Amino acid sequence: MKILIVEDEPELLQSIRLFLTGQSYRCEVANDYETACEKIINDIFDCIILDISLPGGNGFDLVKLIKKLKKDDGVIIVSAFNELDNKLNGLKLGADDYLAKPFHLAELSARLHAIIRRRNFSGAEVFVHNELRVQVEDKMVFVHDKALVLNKKELDLLLFLISNRKRIISKSAISQHLSQNESGYFRSYDVVYAHMKNLKKKLTDAGCRDYIKTIYGVGYKLDCDEAID
Amino acid sequence: MKLLTKTSRILLGYAIVVLLVSIPLFYFVIEQLYYQDIDDALRLRKEELIIRTKKLQSERDIALWLAMDNDVKIGASAPPLRDSIYPKLYLDTLAHEMEPYRELATSLQVNHRRYRATIRRSLVESQDLIVGIAEVQGILLIILFIGWLLINRNISKKIWSPFDQIIDWLQNYEVDKEQTLIYTDSGVMEFDQLNRVVNELVNKNQKTYSDQKNFIENASHEMQTPVAILQSKLDLLLQSQGLTREQAHHLQSSYEVIERLTHLNQSLLLLSRIENQQFPDLVEVSIKTAVAKILDHLQALIDDKPISLSVYLNADRMLQGHPVLIEILLSNLITNAVHHTPAKGHIHIAITDHCFLIENSGTPLSFDHSQLFSRFGKKNTNRQGVGLGLAIAHEISQLYQLKLHYQFREQKHQFAIVF
Secondary structure (H helix, E strand, O other): EEEEEEEHHHHHHHHHHHHHHHHEEEEEEEHHHHHHHHHHHHHOOEEEEEEOEEEOOEEHHHHHHHHHHHOOOOOEEOOOOHHHHHHHHHHHOOOEEEEEEOHHHHHHHHHHHHHHHHHHOOOOOOOEOOOOEEEEOOOOOEEEEEEOOOOHHHHHHHHHHHOOOOOOOEHHHHHEEEHHHEOOOOOOHHHHHHHHHHHHHHHHHOOOOOOOOOOOEEEEOOOOOOEEE | OOOOHHHHHHHHHHHHHHHHHHHHHHHHHHHHHHHHHHHHHHHHHHHHHHHHHOOOOOOHHHHHHHHHHHHEEEEOOOOOOOOOEEEEEEEEEEOOEEEEEEEEEEEEEEEEEEEEEEEEEEEEHHHHHHHHHHHHHHHHHHHHHHHHHHHHHHHHHHHHHHHHHHHHHHHOOOOOOOOOOOOOOOOHHHHHHHHHHHHHHHHHHHHHHHHHHHEEEHHHHHHHHHHHHHHHHOOOOOOOOOOOOHHHHOOOOOHHHHHHHHOOOOHOOOOOOOHHHOOOOOOEEEEEHHHHHHHHHHHHHHHHEEEEEEEEOOOOEEEOOHHHHHHHHHHHHHHHHHHHOOOOOEEEEOOOOOOOEEEEEOOOOOOOOHHHOHHHHHHOOOOOOEEEHHHHHHHHHHHHHOOOEEEEEEEEEEEEEOO
């Protein structure tokens, strides 16, 4: 999977690149408008992570360029301008997703994963790990081939863990993920803890082994080294 | 008073004065002209009399001649030295009332003897004529003035239409919406000038507004980028091999601090954006739906703490506002209650026709409750909050002219939004 990261802040650029490389993505980078333009025109990417304010130009113009070239690259806009206007504007121009700074790398990775899944597998991704089977697009969970009913938040939580499997996800990232559709600026680890407890209970009650490991109170990890996609 | 009414009133007053003065003046002038005319006629008559009476030979001839003309008299009384014309009243034998006449008295020589001769002329018909003329003139003048006022009124409406357009435009003007400037070439210098000034003002306003907006956006950008970097580094650190319990603990503390920083930054931005009225889109927001959504998000936490919750959402109420702000207002009150309710406590939420009410059990406030809605006014005993939640709720309720009340009674904190 080939990704282009367009970001003018070198430290942030490096963090994103390191994190995604660790997930076996191939990453190209651009730190200004000109370089980004060149790479967009000359290459094909599965997804482009795009900052809005760039030296020498505006990220929205790059989205327009991608659409004008009739390229099929996915686009995630990353911006500190978390105003509704910018979000709507970006999505209207044809970006696939929008992420406001500051974001967690796990969140970015999950969004990226979702876009690539939609584009490459037409969404028909199935996560299988021993007795646990999750049809990602249908949002169906099976344990020992028996459907398991989860509520919206628990399902959301499980899918987030799956898209960041084999990695530690901080409670902070989970908390942000679960409250991303809420307008209130309320985030609480207690919420994460409560949902996690319910999810684990439902899974174990259905006869699933406990694959969700708690990492020293800082985060969680879906332990599935031998999982097949 | 409308400008048009004011000018019309002044004009009407002037017209009345002119009418009152001009009608009698007119009457008098015409009367004088008519008298002059009559007097000329009398003098002519005198000349004629002199010529005609030359042929008369005797007293008898005179008497005979006089009998033929009722309006001429020749008498023996002392003849005047000079001709004189004067008004005089005579008894009308038919109508038996006095009628006005003009009379010329002169001395007349007939048969070598001087007589006093008078020639008179009735003014009866002429007076009717003069009154008639004056009346017609008066009516004409009145018609003239009324017509003038009506025409003036109509034209004024047309002339003032560019002004009305400007007022309409200004009434619909909103600084946060891009609007085309007014340009109406009215052809009236004053209105064009007004147009120009209004346009300049609007441009200035728009610039100030966008400067301010840009500043807020830039501040947000500048503050959030370093936070984003910091957070991404923690995310990377978390993935490092051989993470120890101690390192994990430090990481967790750092995450919490960053979240507080983010939360604080967003809260401050939100406050300034509310103050700058940058939430212009007003729609109908259902309180019931919003409360249900918020409770759904918090349900797991409420069940886990545990808190017993009773909710009466029987009535619904639509609030005019920005959906995000209304949700934040309710969410801040509800999460505030969830945070401060002790385990096994109770929260009661109700929507009635005139208020939204939330009560939670707990101990009395340790500070003066006037500090409750102030920014950073409280001792921050709760690690999750930054002390701005209630300040934001207060600011939003003020923005939408809602009243947010607090009271503590029967061991319960009670917040009410009165619609």
